[in-house]
Amino acid sequence: SDSTPLTRGLPIPQGISKNAFLTAISELQSALGSENVVLNDKELKNGWYMEHPNTHDMMPLHSYEEFVASAVAYPGSVEEVQTAVRWANKHLVPLFPISMGRNLGYGGAAPRVRGSVTLDLGRRMNKILDINAEDYTCLVEPGVTFYALYEEIVKRGLQDKMWIDTPDLGGGSVLGNTLDRGVGYTPYGDHWATHSGLEVVLPGPEAQLLRTGMGALEGANTWQCFPYGFGPYSDGIFSQSNYGIVTKMGMTLMPNPGGYESFMYTFPNDSDLASLIDIIRPLRISNILENVAQLRHGLQTLSVKGFPRTRYYTGSGPMPEPVYREHLKSTATGDCAWVYYGMSYGPAHIRKYKLDVIDAEFHKIPGCKKIDPKTLPADEYFWSRDKVASGTPDLEELKWVNWMPNGSHIAFSPIAPIQGEDARKLYGLAKKRHTEAGIDLMPAFCVGLREMHLIVEIVFDAEDEGMRRKAEKCLRDMIDDAAKLGYGEYRTHLALMDQVAGTxxxxxxxxxxxxxxxxxxxxxxxxxxxxxxxxxxxxxxxxxxxx
Ligand code: FAD
The missing domain is CATH 1.10.45.10 (Vanillyl-alcohol Oxidase; Chain A, domain 4)
Known part of the structure; x- marks a missing residue:
């Protein structure tokens, strides 16, 4: 729904009285400007992806009021971030930094501790500080989205020269997504691996400011070229952590490869998964398959059409295979179990060599089909993958969230080697737990260089308490089952962080x-x-x- 009341009142952080808290807030307001520190004492507005709330998780696994901010502060400079840190140390108020707060599926903008003051860095610190068209690097503040970086490159007439790498949705922060070790879909898809240099405010009472890598050497012109500098490589401790507030980040940009071509193959049987993954591995490691491509389940190809599930099936429990396969028959991908979306880069003659190898290898799976892009209408999902894999931000991926009313989602994201046997085991455990919980299973394998991220998004109705509990049980069971088999998550939702860390x-x-x-x-x-x-x-x- 659009908004929910704050039935538990202003979410004051634990360990401080209401009066002391309000006094502390007015002190912060005097320092940052009263319009830049806003109490969260009215209703919670949910909005949608582009108008997302920064006070709470609009896709909650528990109540909307569990992971919720007491106030949101908007620092406008590094000095103001330091002021907020000193203030938090003085009053012992927890701070939760976000860049854009579109971390949907992993907690959105919400803090882990109820009543934290959210430090929304993105609103006022959103400058692209540098784009270096010779080194192919950039330096950004927290509020720079993938869209904003892309548009600036276009504005400067550099789009024929360089590409960005964007996740499925372009509205996230380049810096925030990278700190959470997010993925995109060009050959530069591992964002953490392609960043270079951080500027960080430390959380101690002095709010010390540091630059990592070459940034520690006064006057260095290599901060965005060489990530390591000298001595221990400290960047890692600032990703997926709570050790610092990052105020600047360097990122590398990909040279335009001089041509590109998307391709799509379908495979008929669920059981083709293992042999297909074993075919993908050597091609991916040797860079014949060049990008972080997605191998998606047929049901996800149906859900990304954007229609509610009830259009296809009104029964309870997971949608039976014959039902979705019947519906798939009338789609561009046809009746299939798996769809591989990939891209080949470079001029036509270079692409041809690689595409021929891929075609011969994929056809070793009986019933494999290559879908000719020329047969696909402009609104087919394939073209969204085509944009994303060539560095153009998009929003099409949001459509599968409509699968359920009050569509919310939360991800199970384990890592496995690119081995058929591992894919089979993970798919098997996910299927077992989804069947028990009565939830549709929609897995996608995102294939990195030597590993794959399996992303299983559970789509649920945020207003249906019974369904939320089933989703949580399913997720917790999958995390435990996976850990017993030796698999761990690459990233997780706020509500599941203790469990995942415990594995x-x-x-x-x-x-x-x-x-x-x-x-x-x-x-x-x-x-x-x-x-x-x-x-x-x-x-x-x-x-x-x-x-
Ligand atoms: P933020 O929410 O700003 O940051 C993420 C987290 O990092 C914050 O919660 C915070 O803990 C920490 N953080 C942020 N800024 C700072 C800072 N300055 N200092 C210290 N810590 C900080 N994600 C992918 O990676 N790849 C995908 O393909 C993808 N597909 C998606 C598809 C759909 C349909 C949806 C809904 C989501 C998808 N996501 C994907 C998840 C998510 O939308 C993106 O990862 C998004 O970029 C994260 O939000 P953000 O960039 O606004 O980061």
Missing amino acids: YNWNEGSLMKFNNQLKDTLDPNGILAPGRCGIWPARYRGRGWEL
């Missing part, structure tokens, strides 16, 4: 012990994003905050 427990949890040591040293008062990625500051740890 990375080799040698009596030595990694989390190390994370906790870092947390206690860098953030002695525990003010920054407590609980993010399962890392709790000392004053919260072991006090019942874990979910």
Whole structure:
């Protein structure tokens, strides 16, 4: 629905009285300007992807009021970020930084601890500080979206020269997505691997400012060219963590490869998965398959048409295979179990060599079909993949969220090697748990260089408590099943972070012990994003905050 009341009142963070909190807020208002610190004391507005709320998760697995901010602050400069950090240390108020807050499926804009003050960096710190057309690099602030970077490249007449890499939806922050180690679909799809250089405000009482890599050397002109600098490589600890607030990030840009061509193959049987993945592996590792392509389940090809599920099936439980396969017959992909969307890069004669190899290999699967793009209408989903894989932001992917009323989604995202046997096991466990929960299974394998991210999005009705509980059980069961088989998630929703962090427990949890040591040293008062990625500051740890 559009809005929900705050039935529990202003969400004051734990451990501070209402009066002390309101006094602290007016102090922050005096420092940042009263219009830049807004209390969340009215109703919660949900909006949609492009007009998303920054106060809470509009796709909640629990109540809207569980992961909710007490106020949102909009710093306009690095100094103001430092002011907010010093303020939080003084008053012991938790801060939760976001860049755009479109982290949908993983918690949106919401903080992990109820009543945190959200630091929305994107609204006022949204400059593209540099685009270097010779080195193919850029330097951005948190509020630069994939759309904004793309449009600036077009505006400067550089689009024939360089490409960006965008996730499925272009409205996210280049910096925020990269810090959460998000993926896109050109050969530069691993965003973390292609960034170079961070500027970070540390969460301690001094709010110290540092630059990583070559940025630590005064006057260096290589901050965006060489990510490592000298000494320990510190960037890693600022991704998927709560150790710092990133205020600038360098990113590399891809040279226009001089031509590109999307292709799509379908495969008839669910059981083709393992042999297909074994065909994909050597092609991907040797860069014949060049981009982070998607191998999607047939049902997802149906759901991305954007119609509600009830158009195809009104029964309860997962939609039976014969039902969706019958509906698929009238679509461009036809009756199939899997669809591979890929792209080949370079001039035509170079593409031809690679495409011929791919065609011969894929046809080793009986019943494999190549769909000729010339036969596809302009509104076919294929063309959205074509845009994304050639670095043009898009929003088409949002359509499958309509599968359910009050369409919300949350992802199960384990990592596996590009091996048929692993794909089969993960698909099998997901299918078992979805069948038990009565939920449609829509898996997509995003194939990186030596691993694949399996992304299973559970689409649910945010207003249906019964369905939310089923979705949560299904997710928690899949996380446990996967861990028993040796698979771990690459990223997760706020509500599942403790569980996922708990699966990375080799040698009596030595990694989390190390994370906790870092947390206690860098953030002695525990003010920054407590609980993010399962890392709790000392004053919260072991006090019942874990979910
Ligand atoms: P934010 O929400 O701004 O940031 C993400 C998180 O990083 C924040 O919660 C915060 O904890 C941390 N953070 C952000 N900024 C800072 C900072 N300055 N300092 C410290 N910590 C910070 N994602 C993909 O990666 N690939 C996809 O293909 C993809 N497809 C999607 C398809 C659909 C239909 C939907 C709904 C979502 C999809 N997503 C995908 C997930 C999500 O939309 C994107 O990852 C999006 O870019 C994340 O939101 P954001 O960029 O606004 O990041």
